[in-house]
Structure formats: C-alpha cells, structure tokens
Amino acid sequence: MALLPILCYPDPKLLTVAKSVGAVDARIQTLVSDMLVTMYEAKGIGLAATQVDVHERVIVIDTSEERDQPLVLINPEIVWKSEATHLNEEGCLSVPGIYDGVVRHDAVHVSALDETGASRRIEAEELLAVCIQHEMDHLLGKVFVEYLSPLKRNRIKTKMMKLQREESR
Ligand code: K1U
Ligand code: ZN
DSSP: OOOOOOOOTTOGGGGOOOBOOSOOOHHHHHHHHHHHHHHHHTTOSEEEGGGGTOOBSEEEEOOOTTSOOOEEEEEEEEEEEOSOEEEEEEOOTTSTTOOEEEEEESEEEEEEEOTTSOEEEEEEEHHHHHHHHHHHHHHTTOOGGGGSOHHHHHHHHHHHHHHHHHHTO
8 A cells, every 4th residue: 555645736737637447456446545545644535536646537535533434436427416505615635724615515416336346326415525526526627726716716826836846945
C-alpha cells in the first residue's frame, strides 16, 4: 500500500475528465487500497482518482465517525437526485485550508461497481450525498471552487499559487 501525492489546485491536471474503468482488476484494486490509505492519512472523507493524477472513474469515501466504513465507487452514475437542495460547507484535499458553501442535492441514488467488480446501488443523504456529488465533480474535472464567484475563485487561486511557491523554496 502506498501513499499517493494529491494534486493541488490550480493544477490543470485537476481539469481532466476521467474515463470509465474497463475491468476491476488487480491494478484497480491496488489503486483503491492506495487511495484509501491516502484519504485516511490526509484525514479526508473522500478522494477521487483525479486528485491522485489517475484519470479513471474511481472514488473512495468514508463519512463514518469511526473511520471504519470505506465505500468504493467505480464507474459511479447518479440515477436519481432529490429536487430539494441545500447550501453545505465543503472543503477539498486539493484546496487545503479553504472551506465554502456549495449548493447540492439533499439526496442522491448512485449505481456503481465495488472493489470486487460487483454492482451496487447506494441511497445517500446528508454528508454522504454531499461527498458523493463533490467526488463525482472531480471525475468530471470540476473542483468545488468553480461554484464560487470569480472574485473568490481568483483569490483562492492566488493564495494557493503563493503557498506552492513558498513550499517549493
Ligand atoms: O475530495 C476531497 O478533496 C475530499 C473532501 C471531501 C468533502 C468534504 C466536505 C464536503 C464535501 C466533500 C474532504 O475530505 S475535505 C476535508 C474534510 O475532511 C472535511 C471538510 C469539511 C467538512 C467535512 C470534512
Ligand atoms: Zn475535493
């Protein structure tokens, strides 16, 4: 199991649209275990393959208090979403230290494959629903700051670029 480096906004690789996984084989299973280790180590509640520079439709999530209920979604598709929406505070491991409100559907139903290749259907609400929508955006090359005003987004971009310059010194 390996810790994977997480891409930081505004890295253009975060804009890549992920491709569907052809087969859930040993390579994908290794990617899933590495992503889980990386997510837990970074203290995140989710991670999309895009964030570790792998452009395939793979997501890992754990919104449990005990951090012992990993959820693996391969080739996820939203098959139903609630009409009701809410403004939720979000963060992102690719935009460290930035939290802001994004409007998301209150509930979503998702079909996906798990790490064994079996089909699953998940009925998600609350934080899990928010996290699934956030991670599925990553697979489409969309980072949550794209929902914010151009002014906020540019300030975040400048702050992140300054941080990265300082870190590379
Ligand atoms: O995709 C990611 O970068 C992971 C991200 C997931 C996420 C958090 C909050 C709302 C939607 C999606 C994180 O895990 S950020 C860090 C975090 O643990 C967290 C931040 C805010 C609220 C709850 C958790
Ligand atoms: Zn994110």
